[in-house]
Amino acid sequence: MRTRFILIETSHAGNVGGAARAMKVMGFDELVLVRPRWANVLRKEETIQRASGANDVLAKARVVDTLDEALDGVDHLCATAMTPRDFGPPTRAPREHFAALLGMPDAPAAQRPGGVAFLFGSERFGMKNEDVYRSHVCLSIPTDPQFGSLNLAAAVQLIAYDWRQALGGYAVTPAASERPAADAQAVAGMLEHLERALVAVDFLDPEAPKKLMPRLNALFNRAAPTEEEIHILRGVARAMLQTADKAKHAGPHAPPLRGSLPPEGACSALGRPGGETG
Numbered sequence: 001m002r003t004r005f006i007l008i009e010t011s012h013a014g015n016v017g018g019a020a021r022a023m024k025v026m027g028f029d030e031l032v033l034v035r036p037r038w039a040n041v042l043r044k045e046e047t048i049q050r051a052s053g054a055n056d057v058l059a060k061a062r063v064v065d066t067l068d069e070a071l072d073g074v075d076h077l078c079a080t081a082m083t084p085r086d087f088g089p090p091t092r093a094p095r096e097h098f099a100a101l102l103g104m105p106d107a108p109a110a111q112r113p114g115g116v117a118f119l120f121g122s123e124r125f126g127m128k129n130e131d132v133y134r135s136h137v138c139l140s141i142p143t144d145p146q147f148g149s150l151n152l153a154a155a156v157q158l159i160a161y162d163w164r165q166a167l168g169g170y171a172v173t174p175a176a177s178e179r180p181a182a183d184a185q186a187v188a189g190m191l192e193h194l195e196r197a198l199v200a201v202d203f204l205d206p207e208a209p210k211k212l213m214p215r216l217n218a219l220f221n222r223a224a225p226t227e228e229e230i231h232i233l234r235g236v237a238r239a240m241l242q243t244a245d246k247a248k249h250a251g252p253h254a255p256p257l258r259g260s261l262p263p264e265g266a267c268s269a270l271g272r273p274g275g276e277t278g
Contacts, residue, residue, distance in 0.1 A: 001113070001114070001115065001116060001167065002030070002073065002074060002114060002115035002116070003028050003030060003115070003116050003117075003118075003163065004030040004031075004032060004070075004073075004074055004115065004116070004117045004118070005019065005023055005028065005030065005031050005032070005117075005118050005120070005156060005159075005160070006031075006032045006033075006034060006067070006070045006071075006117055006118065006119050006120065007019060007031070007032075007033050007034070007036070007120050007152070007156075008034045008035070008067065008119060008120065008121050008122060008127065008128075008131065009034065009035050009036065009037070009121070009122040009125075010033060010036045010037065010041070010120075010122060010123065010152065011036075011037045011122055011123050011124060012037075012123055012152070013037075013038060013041050013044040013046040013047040013050075014046045014047065014049075014050040014153075015050075015123060015151070015152040015153050016033065016036065016041050016042070016047045016050075016058075017046065017047040017048060017049065017050030017051035017052075017054075017058070017153075018050045018051075018151075018152070018153025018154075018156070019031065019120075019152065019153045019156040020047075020050075020051045020054040020057040020058050020061070021050065021051050021052045021053070021054045021057075021153070022153055022154075022156045022157035022160050023054070023057055023156065023160055024053075024054035024056070024057050025157075025160075026157075026160040026161055026163070026164040027164060027170070028160055028163075028164075029056065029057045029060055030060070031057055031058075031060070031061040031062075032061065032062050032063075032064060032069075032070040033061060033062070033063045033064070034064055034065070034066065034067055034069075034070050035064075035065060036063060039063065041063070042058050042059075042061055042063065050153075067119075067131060067134075070117070071117055073115055074113075074114075074115035074116060074117040075113050075114055075115055076101070076113035076115065076116045076117070076136055077116075077117050077119060077134065077135040077136050077137075078097070078116065078117065078118050078119065078135060078136065078137050078138075078139050078159075079119045079127055079131065079132045079135035079137070079138045079139065080118065080119060080120050080121070080127065080138070080139045080140075080141075080155060080159065081121070081126060081127050081132060081138050081139075081140060082126065082140065082141075082143075082148045082149070082150070087133070088129070088132050088133045088135075088138060089132065089133070089135050089136055089137050089138050090137055090138070091137075091138045091139075091140050092137055092138070092139060092140070093139070093140065093141070093142055094139050094141060094158070094159055094162040094163070095162050095165075095166070097137050097139060098162060098163060098166035099166065101113070101116075101166075102166055102167070116163075118139075118156075118159050118163075119131060119135060120152060120155060120156060123152050139159065141155060141158050141159070179226040179227070179228065180226065180227075181224035181225065181226060182224075182225055182226055182227045182229070182230045186227060186230050187217075187220055187221070187225070187230065189230075189234075190220075190230045190233050190234055190237070191213065191216060191217055191220065193233075193234050193237040193238070194216070194233065194236075194237045195213055196237070196241065197236075197237035197238075197240035197241050197244075198212070198240075200240060200241050200244035200245070201240050201243070201244050
């Protein structure tokens with residue numbers, strides 16, 4: 001559906017750039033400015049900087065003298081206002097109105113809008129009553145009742161987001177492709193490797209193993225490790241076995257291995273290492 005964002009008498013160049021950026025990230029590019037403070041606002045340095053790369057939106061934007069010119073080609077007007085009017089179109093939350101607007105696919109073609117325009121007033125005074133009165137709805141973004149003042153570009157971002165979501169939204173792209181979980185054989189092999197390592201470091205008593213290995217098996221089944229993670233765990237087990245072997249051949253008078261506990265009784269605060277208890 002054709003979508004247009006209209007800023008009326010905007011006074012800050014940065015908000016024009018911020019609005020262009022907000023539109024572009026939601027896939028919209030039709031921006032019209034009605035009587036902005038600066039006729040050359042689209043070329044001002046602050047505007048371009050705040051657009052942060054949305055230069056194509058600025059290049060396509062138009063500056064017009066009247067709201068009538070800005071509305072050419074659209075037939076459903078959505079005003080935005082923080083304060084409800086006693087008279088005029090109904091005041092609705094954006095999502096509520098968008099759901100109703102798009103939820104009438106069986107309506108006659110003449111009743112379905114061909115284009116939607118979102119109107120935003122000036123930063124200082126908001127929208128004029130006469131501009132609100134000619135709109136079909138007055139959108140009010142739900143905010144804290146004690147502080148509802150929104151920056152213009154922020155308001156554009158919120159409306160653009162809700163409208164894009166109503167139109168179907170964009171899929172979330174994972175930061176990295178998800179790797180499949182390792183198969184049962186790989187997990188079983190790792191557990192066998194880990195069991196030998198736990199025995200070697202005297203954490204697991206093979207004569208009284210109790211339920212340590214079944215519990216570890218259940219833990220790794222829940223975790224669903226990948227092949228790469230299985231390799232890491234095997235590396236840990238291999239290092240444990242190598243360390244235990246070094247300690248075995250070093251003799252009783254060898255210096256303690258890095259990371260080992262002090263002799264029993266040397267530091268009572270540390271206590272004794274605990275193993276599987278049941």
